[in-house]
Amino acid sequence: MNTLTEISAGTYRIDAGRSVCRLVATHAFGLKPVTATMSLTGGTVTVAEDPERSIASAELDAASFTTDDPRRDSDIRGRRFLDAANHPEIGFRSTRCRRTPQGWQLSGVLAVRGGSCEVVLDLSPAERFDDGYRLVARCAVDRVAAGVRAGRGIIGRTVHIHLDLHAVPVAAPA
Numbered sequence: 335m336n337t338l339t340e341i342s343a344g345t346y347r348i349d350a351g352r353s354v355c356r357l358v359a360t361h362a363f364g365l366k367p368v369t370a371t372m373s374l375t376g377g378t379v380t381v382a383e384d385p386e387r388s389i390a391s392a393e394l395d396a397a398s399f400t401t402d403d404p405r406r407d408s409d410i411r412g413r414r415f416l417d418a419a420n421h422p423e424i425g426f427r428s429t430r431c432r433r434t435p436q437g438w439q440l441s442g443v444l445a446v447r448g449g450s451c452e453v454v455l456d457l458s459p460a461e462r463f464d465d466g467y468r469l470v471a472r473c474a475v476d477r478v479a480a481g482v483r484a485g486r487g488i489i490g491r492t493v494h495i496h497l498d499l500h501a502v503p504v505a506a507p508a
Contacts, residue, residue: 341381341460341467346501348377348392349466355394356496359477359489368406368489373398375423379469379501388431390440392497394424396447414484421447440471449481455497466502 355372377392396418399410411418428442429452438457443450458470475493478486 340462342503343381343383345504346379346381346466347504348374348379349500349502350374350376352500354498356498358494358496359492361488361490368401370399370401370407370410372396372400372424374499377426377499378504379499385438386431386433388428388440390426390428390442392426392499396422396424415482417447426453444475444480446480446482451476451479451481463500466500469497469499469501471497471499 350373353374355374357370357372358367359370360367373395375393375395377390379390380388382388396416397411399416399418400407401410410416413419416424423445425445426442427445428440430441432439432441436456437459440455440457442453442455444453453473453475455471455473458472461468473495475495476491477489477493478491
């Protein structure tokens with residue numbers, strides 16, 4: 335099964351209430367991984383008749399970063415890391431969609447705290463729901479390249495991101 339050709343062409347809105355972003359980072363020395371979540375605030379997926387012309391965008395609420403440690407959460411949301419007060423949104427905009435031997439990939443630009451970096455999302459097969467689709471994507475982000483440079487001796491550079499999205503069709507204008 336391929337991911338995009340199983341989805342009807344059209345534009346879909348990411349249902350923020352049923353979607354989540356999970357992040358996993360490890361200590362610089364490989365100690366216990368830290369798992370966090372962030373809330374999506376919106377986004378769209380447009381599936382083209384030619385799947386390689388499909389595009390997507392998503393926005394995350396930087397202030398929603400949450401782990402099992404409120405003190406850590408406050409530090410990560412603060413000026414040294416995400417600087418959520420001055421950069422409340424983390425955004426993704428696709429630049430390319432392509433089929434690889436392993437499946438579909440969506441390349442794009444991730445914008446974090448005023449900086450940006452290229453990322454490649456590996457897409458899992460879509461799952462049909464009564465009102466839309468469940469879309470799952472994974473990627474690894476070099477947090478330093480993305481502009482989050484603090485904590486070099488504490489946090490590893492790579493952050494693994496898992497997006498679990500629910501996309502519902504946008505009604506065509508009447």
